[in-house]
Amino acid sequence: MADKGRFPHYMIKEIFDQPQGLRDTIQPRVSLEQGIVKLDEVRISPEELRDLRRISIVASGTSRHAGMAGQYMIQELTNIPVDVDYASEFEYRNPLIGRGELTIVITQSGETADTTAAQREARAKGSRTIAISNVVDSTIAREADGVIYTNAGPEISIASTKAFTAQMAVLFLFALYLGQVREKLSKEQVRRYIRELLDLPGRVETVLQSAPECERLGDKYHTVEDFLFLGRAIHYPIAMDGALKLKEVSYIHAEGYPTGETKHGPNALIDESLPVVIIATCDRNDPGSVLRYEKNLANIKGFKEQSGRVIATNDFYSRSSGAAFAHSRDRAAAAVRVLHDSAKRAGRGSPAQPGKVGNVGVGPPSWVSDLLHPIKTAEVPRRLRI
Numbered sequence: 594m595a596d597k598g599r600f601p602h603y604m605i606k607e608i609f610d611q612p613q614g615l616r617d618t619i620q621p622r623v624s625l626e627q628g629i630v631k632l633d634e635v636r637i638s639p640e641e642l643r644d645l646r647r648i649s650i651v652a653s654g655t656s657r658h659a660g661m662a663g664q665y666m667i668q669e670l671t672n673i674p675v676d677v678d679y680a681s682e683f684e685y686r687n688p689l690i691g692r693g694e695l696t697i698v699i700t701q702s703g704e705t706a707d708t709t710a711a712q713r714e715a716r717a718k719g720s721r722t723i724a725i726s727n728v729v730d731s732t733i734a735r736e737a738d739g740v741i742y743t744n745a746g747p748e749i750s751i752a753s754t755k756a757f758t759a760q761m762a763v764l765f766l767f768a769l770y771l772g773q774v775r776e777k778l779s780k781e782q783v784r785r786y787i788r789e790l791l792d793l794p795g796r797v798e799t800v801l802q803s804a805p806e807c808e809r810l811g812d813k814y815h816t817v818e819d820f821l822f823l824g825r826a827i828h829y830p831i832a833m834d835g836a837l838k839l840k841e842v843s844y845i846h847a848e849g850y851p852t853g854e855t856k857h858g859p860n861a862l863i864d865e866s867l868p869v870v871i872i873a874t875c876d877r878n879d880p881g882s883v884l885r886y887e888k889n890l891a892n893i894k895g896f897k898e899q900s901g902r903v904i905a906t907n908d909f910y911s912r913s914s915g916a917a918f919a920h921s922r923d924r925a926a927a928a929v930r931v932l933h934d935s936a937k938r939a940g941r942g943s944p945a946q947p948g949k950v951g952n953v954g955v956g957p958p959s960w961v962s963d964l965l966h967p968i969k970t971a972e973v974p975r976r977l978r979i
C-alpha cells in the first residue's frame with residue numbers, strides 16, 4: 594500500500610524515492626565481484642540474443658523518452674541498430690519487423706492501451722518481446738516473452754519520475770547484458786559500468802539537494818507561459834521529458850528540442866518571454882562530453898545575447914561564488930587543452946579549440962559519463978560573461 598509518509602503529496606515523495614528505486618532495480622541484478630549482469634528474467638536464450646539483427650523500442654509518453662535514452666545505450670554497448678516508436682503510431686508505419694528481431698515495450702503501468710496494441714502487433718509479426726514494467730503481472734508483462742521489472746515501488750503521481758529513472762537503469766542493465774552475451778564487452782568493462790551504476794543512487798541523492806534552488810526558480814518563473822528544454826545526445830530525450838513534465842504538472846506550454854536544432858527555427862522565438870532550460874554538464878575526462886559542453890556554452894552565450902533567460906544543469910555549480918559557469922568553463926577549457934596537446938603529440942592536429950564551436954570529430958561520441966554524472970540546476974546569471 595502506497596503511503597505519502599512525511600511528504601505533502603505523492604509526486605514529491607516519488608521524486609525523493611528515486612535513489613531507493615534505483616538501488617532496488619540495480620543491486621539484485623549485478624555482481625561486481627564476478628563482473629556480470631544477471632538478467633534471467635529475459636527468458637530469451639543467449640543464442641537468440643547473439644543472433645539479433647535489430648531492436649525496436651515502443652512506448653508512450655515518459656516511457657518512450659526512457660526508450661530514446663535506451664537507444665543510445667544499446668547501440669553504443671552492443672552495435673545493434675535500434676528504432677524507437679510512439680506506441681500510438683506503431684501500427685500506422687507498418688513496421689517491417691519479424692523473426693530474429695526483438696521489440697522492447699516500456700511501460701510504468703503495464704496497461705496503456707496503445708502500448709498493449711503495439712506489443713500485440715510486434716508479436717503477430719513474429720518478433721520476440723521483452724516488457725519493462727513497473728507493475729507486476731500487468732497485461733503487458735503477462736503477454737511478453739520476457740519481463741524485466743523496474744523495482745521502483747507503486748507510482749501514484751501522474752508524472753512518472755521514479756519509474757522513469759528506473760526504466761533507464763533497466764535499459765542500461767539490458768544493454769550491458771546484451772553486450773556481455775554477445776561478447777562485445779570485457780569483464781573489466783562490465784565491472785566499470787557496474788561500479789558506476791552502483792554509485793548512481795548516491796549521485797541522485799546529491800542532485801536532489803538542489804530541491805530548494807528548483808523551488809526558488811519555480812517561484813520566480815511561475816507566471817511564464819512557454820519554456821524551451823534543450824539537450825544534446827542522450828540529454829535530448831531527458832530534455833523532452835522535462836518539457837513533458839512541465840506540461841503535465843503545471844499546464845504550461847513547453848517544447849523539448851535537441852540543442853543543435855535551435856538554430857533551425859526556435860532561435861527566432863528566444864527572448865525574455867521564452868526561458869530556456871538547458872542540460873549542460875561536462876565530464877572533463879571525456880572528450881565527447883567536453884566538446885558538447887563547449888558547444889552548449891556557445892549556445893548559452895547566444896541565448897543571453899538575445900535577452901534569453903537561461904536555466905542550466907551543470908556539475909560544478911557553486912551558488913556562494915555565483916561562478917558556476919565561469920569555473921566549469923575553465924575546467925572544460927583545461928580539458929580541451931589537454932586533448933589538444935595530446936592530439937598534437939600524436940600528430941593528429943587540433944581536436945578542438947577552447948571556446949570555439951563546431952570543431953568536432955575527436956573520439957567516439959560518448960554519453961555514458963553524461964548520464965552518470967551528478968548535476969545541479971541553476972540560473973545562469975545575466976551579467977556572467979562566458
Ligand code: BG6
Binds near residue numbers: 653656703751
Ligand atoms: C500517459 C501519462 O497517459 O501515459 C504519462 O500521462 C505516461 O505520464 C504515459 O508516461 C505512458 O504510461 P505507461 O504506464 O505506459 O508508462
